[in-house]
Amino acid sequence: MLAHAAVHTYELSLPLLLLVWAEEFVALEVPLLGTFPATAFVLGAVLTAGYAPFGIGALPGGVLADAYGSKRLIVGCLVGMGVAFGGLALAPSLLWVAVALFVWGVAASVYHPAGLSLISKGVDERGSAFAYHGVAGNLGIAVGPLVTAILLFVVGDWRVVVGLLAVPALVGAFAAARVDVDETAAVTAADGGDSEGAGEARASGSVASLGEFLADSRVLFASAFVLAFGVAMLSGLYYRGVLTFLPDLLGRFPSLQPIEVAGYPRPLEPQQYVYSGLLMVGVLGQYVGGKATDRVPVELGLVAGYATLALFALLFLPVASLGLGPLLAVGSVLGFALFVVQPFYQATIAEYTPAEARGLSYGYTYLGVFGVGALGGALAGFVLTVADPGALFVVLAVLAGLAALCGLALYRRRRTSGPTVA
Known part of the structure; x- marks a missing residue:
């Protein structure tokens, strides 16, 4: 829970920092390639430099979780994130920002496959454990940006703010290193083997061999897991697409314009606090x-959740334009639906995969959610550069609708043959 909160604190503070970087850096200078004006597309690509490895690294992270256990990966994740944010505080250019975010993404990438594998194999009441684990992550998602917004308002210098944000990860690494857990306490025959055998199956690190990796991957993608992976990719594109520029979009409404406050280095920006709320x-x-x-069947949860996300993507701008109250109401429903679906696809993975490949399956899942999904930020930036926010929300509605169809296909399969764990 501690590590999950830290990961998402950094992840969702970046869109707020992006607003500051848009003011400070006018262009992205890349050796041999040239200079690119800091358009919405370029800024989205800079964040993608961190968000892409955050997801792509989940796959090797899942392999390592199966081979060597989750604890050491979680400790390494926290250390790496703290070091990356320390380097970000020194960034002299937008290119340096992108490089520091890349380092953060690599470090953060191992968390989800390691943490979720730990829960799925170490806790009997998975649904409740996923819920508490998710609450911790969402506290990081909400409180992290709120703290960032307050620090930017009070301190003013974003470099100092980023340096302060590096501290909790390093403290968390020390705390995590002292925790002792049984990582296979809940593995049973229903998960694909007895707890003792499954716990020892990968203790030697044999999963690191290319043969076992390919064999496990073939087993996963020859099953209904492929549909769950499709949900993960579409969910990630929607998630990143709506959140990357949400502070900027909120700031365009008349009721959320900046307020100058005497004695403070930066104006009070209401959209940052609404975003956090x-x-x-x-x-x-x-x-x-x-x-x-x-x-309830997890497949029906996927259908209902993503259908709701599609609907409210289409309703967001028309309703939000009616005033502050409607904006807060429609935004709250969108925020609720955006996260209610996450335990459903996490639990779906547990139902459709064997325990001995659980880390690998979550690695693929978060490759889809945060790796492929990272393109959602660049996609959103491109749409906003060539079109308008209305077009962006139509694209988001299409993504959510496709995810709902994948959930429906899984439900129909379950009714005919069950989850069919490979």
């Missing part, structure tokens, strides 16, 4: 979704 609603969504996975 809407993410805080995700805490409730994550908890409700986690609890619901123990009570």
Whole structure:
């Protein structure tokens, strides 16, 4: 829970920092390639430099989790994130920002396959564990940006703010290193083997061999896991597409214009606090979704959740333009739905994969969510550069609709043959 909160604190503070970088850096200078004006597309690409390895690294992270266990990966993740944000505080150019974000992404990438594999194999009540774990992540998502916004307002210098944000990860690494856990306590025959055998199956690190990696991958993608992977990719594109520029989009509404406050180095920007508040609603969504996975078929949860996201993508701008109250209402529903779906696809992976490949399966899942999904930021920036916010939300609605169709296909398969764990 501690590591999950730290990962998402950094992840969702970046869109707020992007607003500051847009003011400070007018162009991205890349050796041998030239100079590119800091358009929405270029700024989205800079964030993608961090978000892409955050997802792509999940696959090797899953392999390492199966081979060597989760704890050491989680400790390394926290150390790496702290070091990356320390380097970010020294960034003299937008290119340096991109490089520092890349380092952060590599370090953060191992968390989800390691942490979720630990829960799925070490906890009996998975749904509740995913719920509490999700609440911690969402507290990081909401409180992290809120703290960042307050620090930017009070301190003013974004470099000092980023340096301060590096400290919690390093403290968390020290705390995580002292925790002792049994990583296979809940593995049973229903998960693909007895707990003792499954716990020892990968202790030697044999999964690191190319043959086992390819064999496990073939087993996963020859099953219904391929549909769950499709949901993960579409979910990631929607998630990153809507959140990357959400502070900027909120700042375009008349009711959320900056307010100058005497004695402070930066104006008070209401959209930053509304952004944090809407993410805080995700805490409730994550908890409700986690609890619901123990009570309703996960496939129906996917259908309902993504259909709701499609609907409210289309409703967001028309409703939000009616005033501050409607904006907060529609944003809250969108924030709730955005996170209520996450426990459903996490639990779906657990149902459709064997325990001995659970880390690998979550590696692929977060390759889809945060690797392929990282393109959502660049996609959003491109749409905003060539079109307008209305076009962006139509694209988001299409992505959510496709995810709902994947969930429906999984539900129809379940009714005919069950989850069919490989």
